Amino acid sequence: MNGDTENPLKCSICDKEFKSKSSCYSHIKNVHKKNFNGELLTEVGCACVVCDKKFTYKKNLKIHIHVVHSQQDGTNLLKCDKCNYSTAYKSNLKRHFSKYTHEKPLQLQNCPKCNAVYSSLRALKAHEKKCHTVEEEQLEAIKRQCPLCPFISFAIRRSEINDHLEKIHELTLSKKCYSFESIKAFHKWRLEITKQTTSFYNLRNLRKNTMYYVCNRNGVFKPRGLNKRKLKAMGSCKINAYCPSGIKCFIDKKGGVNAEYMPLHVGHENELKYIRLTTEEREFIARKIACNTPRKDILKMVRNTKSKQELQRLSLLTIKDIFNIERDFKLSYNVKKHSPDSVGVESWYHQLKEEEECNRRQISSTKNNKETLEKQLTEEKKTESSLELSLQSENGRLQEIVCVRRCKQISYK
Structure with a gap:
């Protein structure tokens, strides 16, 4: 610790503490307009003799006299040799001389997008940045590309591109x-x-x-960052x-x-x-994370729900989704992050789609088989009924034959 910080200096007027003497002196001069002895600075000869204007520093008084009163009297002014121009500042005179020292003729800069004309390229670029970049950004925000052809609409309302889809592509x-x-x-x-x-x-x-x-x-x-680094290959x-x-x-x-x-x-x-994922699904997974259930168990549980009901977005849950839910709900595991399983989920999703298509084909084939079986059963029933009728007729004939034979035997006896 330094001696200045252990025993800080105080202002004698407002009791404000300072670490060094120089900062304390500057505070008294600038704020209280006094010197270190407590005397006002305006009373120590820092007033203009001509207009009685008071200044804190003598250098400001000199600048005031040189600029204001020299211009009124016409004395101590810097004059141009080629014209009647006069000024109290050297910088203004140098800028004035630059007009006469141009070796090349002055080239005017025309704006390619409007009729504005500027004497320098810097002014032209400032004009383009101020006026035309805003218009381009607005057009980019409004731009709508047709999904079926290269037509682009820059209208504010959506009615133009909707009319295009209805009239040209014949969509209702x-x-x-x-x-x-x-x-x-x-x-x-x-x-x-x-x-x-x-x-x-x-x-x-x-x-x-x-x-x-x-x-x-x-x-x-649209990327969210500031485009400082190159974007990684990612889907959208x-x-x-x-x-x-x-x-x-x-x-x-x-x-x-x-x-x-x-x-x-x-x-x-x-x-x-x-x-x-819906808010209900995210809250459901957040509860599982809060109970410290492992990520693999959450994924297995979500995969098993597919057998009981139809395929939903929750069935395609990935470890990246779980990390995002942890971040949004401010939850954390005490486990290291594993490699993402997005490729495995996509293959699993395609496999489920193929299984659903196979099931649909089997259902359609079973329906066709049922129809053929029903036809066969009806035909078999018809044949059975015809056979029964034929058997009944044959049984009647046999009974008649037996009766005739018995009658003949009785007559012989």
Whole structure:
């Protein structure tokens, strides 16, 4: 510890503590306008003789006299040799002389995107950065690529590209209207639709009384970082084009919700691996993590649920999903991270798809076999009935023959 910090200096006026004498002196001069003895600095000859303006430092007084009063009197001014220009500063005179010392003629810089003209390239670049980069960013934000052809729409509203899909590609973009009593009922219906159609909708716009949900595969992938490092090879659910499917809902004053639903998806198939986990599923996994169940056991438990019910997004759970849930819920294991099993999950998913297709084929084949067996049974029943009739007729004939023979024997006797 230094002596300055152990015994700090105090200002004699406001009792503020300082570590060094120099900082204490500068504080008294700048804040209290006094010297170290307590005398005012303005009374120590730092006032202008002409206009009685007071200054703290003498150098400021000299600058004031040189600039203000020399311009009024016309004395001590720097003058140009070639014209009547005069100034009190050397920097202004040098800038003025640079106009006469140009060896090359002045080249005007024209903006290629508008009619603006500038005398320097620096001013032109500042103009482009201020005006035209904002326009380009706005156009990039509005740009919508058709998923079926190279057509691009830069309109603010979606009606232009929707008309393009209806007129040129002959698609029917019909809306369905629904009404709900509350927002909870609307969200319940939205979750049911995502399960039925194997799709997901992101909340794009949220205003006071309106909400607009867009298909999660709509648009272009945008990295979140500052582009300081090169991105790794990673997949994205975006199709780099426009998908018209969406939900637009309006909230009434009473709390009711009126929704407009566009069910048609264009440019992609609804696959289960591109759907997010629901909040209920994430909370379920977070509870398992909080109970310190191992990750492998969670994955096995999730895989076994497929045999009891249909394939869902939870069945495609990966270790990366578990890490994300740990991060979001601020949970942690005391175990090292294992290598991700995304490749294994994809192969397992394809295997399940193949098994489902095989089961469908077997069901269709069993249906056909049932029909053929039913036909065979009906034919066999017909043959059995015909055989019974023939046997009955033969039995009747035999009885008649036996009766005739008995009668003949009796007559001979």
